[in-house]
Every structure is written in structure tokens, then in C-alpha cells.
Amino acid sequence: MSLLVVGSVAYDAVETPFGKRERMLGGSATHFSLSASFFTDVRVVGVVGGDFGSEEMGVFERHSVDTSDLERVPAGQTFFWRGRYDFDLNTAHTLDTQLNVFADFKPKLSEASRRARMVFLGNIQPALQKEVREQVGGAELVALDTMNYWISTVPEQVVEAIRVVDVVIINDAEARQLAGEANLVKAARKILSWGPRALVVKRGEYGAAMFTKETYFAIPAYPLEAVFDPTGAGDTFAGGFMGYLSSHDLADEETMRRAIIFGLHRKNSLHSIYNSRFTIHGFITV
Numbered sequence: 001m002s003l004l005v006v007g008s009v010a011y012d013a014v015e016t017p018f019g020k021r022e023r024m025l026g027g028s029a030t031h032f033s034l035s036a037s038f039f040t041d042v043r044v045v046g047v048v049g050g051d052f053g054s055e056e057m058g059v060f061e062r063h064s065v066d067t068s069d070l071e072r073v074p075a076g077q078t079f080f081w082r083g084r085y086d087f088d089l090n091t092a093h094t095l096d097t098q099l100n101v102f103a104d105f106k107p108k109l110s111e112a113s114r115r116a117r118m119v120f121l122g123n124i125q126p127a128l129q130k131e132v133r134e135q136v137g138g139a140e141l142v143a144l145d146t147m148n149y150w151i152s153t154v155p156e157q158v159v160e161a162i163r164v165v166d167v168v169i170i171n172d173a174e175a176r177q178l179a180g181e182a183n184l185v186k187a188a189r190k191i192l193s194w195g196p197r198a199l200v201v202k203r204g205e206y207g208a209a210m211f212t213k214e215t216y217f218a219i220p221a222y223p224l225e226a227v228f229d230p231t232g233a234g235d236t237f238a239g240g241f242m243g244y245l246s247s248h249d250l251a252d253e254e255t256m257r258r259a260i261i262f263g264l265h266r267k268n269s270l271h272s273i274y275n276s277r278f279t280i281h282g283f284i285t286v
Contacts (some may be wrong), residue, residue, distance in 0.1 A: 002041055002115070003246040004139075005032045006107050006132050007200065007235075009046040010079040013096075017087050018228045027079065028145070035239025035266045036120075037063040042245040043113055044133075045069040047105045049076035059061020069110050076101035089230050090204055107132050113137075118246045120238060121165065123147050126157040133164045141251045143167035143200075143242060145234070151178050158162050165227050167256075169238050171202040185211075192205030198256060200241065208260050212221045217257050217283035220265055240266025 005028075012026030033042045043066040048056075052072065060067050079102035082095045107128060119136050121129040121144045133142055144165040150158050151174060158178065162168055169189060172184055179187035188211035189197050199211045209218040241263035245251050 002043070002112075002117045002241060003031050003036055004043045004045065004109075004116035004118070004122070004136070005036070005120045005122060005239075005242075006109075006129075007032065007043040007120075007124060008079050008102055009044070009048050010081055010102070012231055013080070013082040014231055015084045015095075016089065016229055016231050017085075021229075026058055026081065026232060028232070028235045030059075031235035032120060032122060032239035032242075033060065033065045034063055035236040035263075036243030036246070037065055037239075038266060039240070039243030040047060041260075042066065042243070043069060043116065045107050045113060047071040047073060047079075047101050049078040049101045050074040051234065052078050063153065065251050065275050069108065071108060073101045075093055078102075083231070085230065089227055092231065098191055101282045107135075109135050118242060118251070119144070121161070122149075124236065126150050126154060126161040129161040130157075130164060133161070139281050141245065143169055143238070145169050145238060146174065146178075148174055148177055159194055164268075165196055165215060167198045167200060168196050169200045169202065169234075169241070173205070175199070182265070184209075185216075198229065198253075200256075200260065204233075208237065208264060210256060212253060215253065217260070219261055219264065236266055237263040240264070 007026035007029035009030050010027035012024045015024045029044050029046045033044050036042045077100040079100050080098040084095055085094045114135055116136060118139050119139045119142045121132055123145045126146060129144055142165045144161060146158050175184060175187045176182060179190040181187040181190060191199050192211060192213050201209045203209060205221055207219050207221040241259045244259040244262040245255060248255050
């Protein structure tokens, strides 16, 4: 049941039409691991600075997330992101990014991490994703996420990383940009030609879809009445998806279809909690 995630652990400052918070626990590995922990044992590989305190660590501890491979740089500062959302909440406008200790992040995997049955490569530099993939050669299934920044700046590296994984999890805009195809079906066909067995497309408020070389599966999202902060929704979905897969003996297509449903459920459930924390306390303490 072991599941490994390699990604960012960060602080977020978020502003939406419904409120503003200056310092909340965030990062792709954080959202992913909390979501996946409802299904399986999770290990996190990442890096934080000396400002990362016991209250933040307590979030991982309460969900039994293994942080043995979470590197701490006492003299450094944790990765920080500041963003703003408009009323549709679909697009994050980045106002400030301070990589801090994340700028020199070189994932260090313990022997236990190298033996993980399944691995999720969060949104980090694609060259690093490929390096991590080479360190977990025995993994049964490896999934990868990326973003428009890497697709725009180092598209060749993104493609090379995709060639060595089993599942790609990105949103529909990123799929179109990556493939250079306006039509999502054509974009999926091109991405799958590079080697992965499945492409899972996050479609925000419209749900998710999965493409394989022979099949297509889609499911709508359950609408939430109150949404205040969508930060980390995609990583939360990926955590539910991969966590469900890790809790089962087979990672076949039928199980992956069910995993998509559970991924959407985790995204909705956890972000209902995040929203309440955003409006009441301003800090994620789930």
C-alpha cells in the first residue's frame, strides 16, 4: 500500500473576492499527501526552511503522513507563493513566487522511498521528475503532474519525463498546450503516443476524464455551493486518485476509473474543509 509523493511543501498567501489570508500551509506534496492519506500510507519527499514549525508538521502527523524524507534547511526559508483569484475561481494569478530552499531542491530518497509501490511526481522541474523516476525503477505505477510554466519554458524536458511514466495528470488547457492541439481528443492521442498508458485530464468544475489508447472515460464534478479558495484542488484530486489505486492490488483500467471518482470526492470533501478554514481561521488544520 506504500505511496510516495515528491513535490513542494510551501506557504501560500491567497486573495479571492471572498477573503484574504497571508500565510497558509500549501504546496503540491501537502495537498496530495493529505488527500491520499485517507486511503493508504504516504511518504513525502520535499524540502522546507527553518521557518517551518511544529504546527505545520502537526498537519502531516495527524494524517500519519511519513515525513522522514522531508528535508529541513535551518538557515533557509520555505517556498512561498502569493496568488489572486477572480470571481470564476478558475485561474490563479501569480503575484509573487519565492522559491527559497526549493530553488536548490534535489530530491533525496531513502531506501524505503525507493521501494514505494506507487509514486506521484508533483509539479517540479521535469528534469528532476525524470531523475526521481530513475531512482524508483521497481515502482508498479508512476504518475506525473506538470504545469504551463514548464510546458512553455522546457517543453522537451516535459516530454522526456512523460516518456518514462505510466500516467499523466494535467488539466485540459495544459494538455492542449503540451500537444499543440486545440482539440482535446487529438491532444490526448498525441500525448499517449509518447508512452504513458493513461492520460487523466482535470476539468475543474466540469469533472475529469481519462484517455487510454483504446478507451475514453469521463465523469462530471459534484457542484459545491460555497467555494472560497481552489488552491491545491488538482493535487487533492491526484492524491485521492493515487491513494485509491495504492489501496488496491490491481491498477487496471477499471480500478483507475473508480479512482477518478474517489479523487473527485476527496477534492470536494477536503476543499469544503479548506474553505471553512480559509474563511474562519486562515490556516489549514485538517
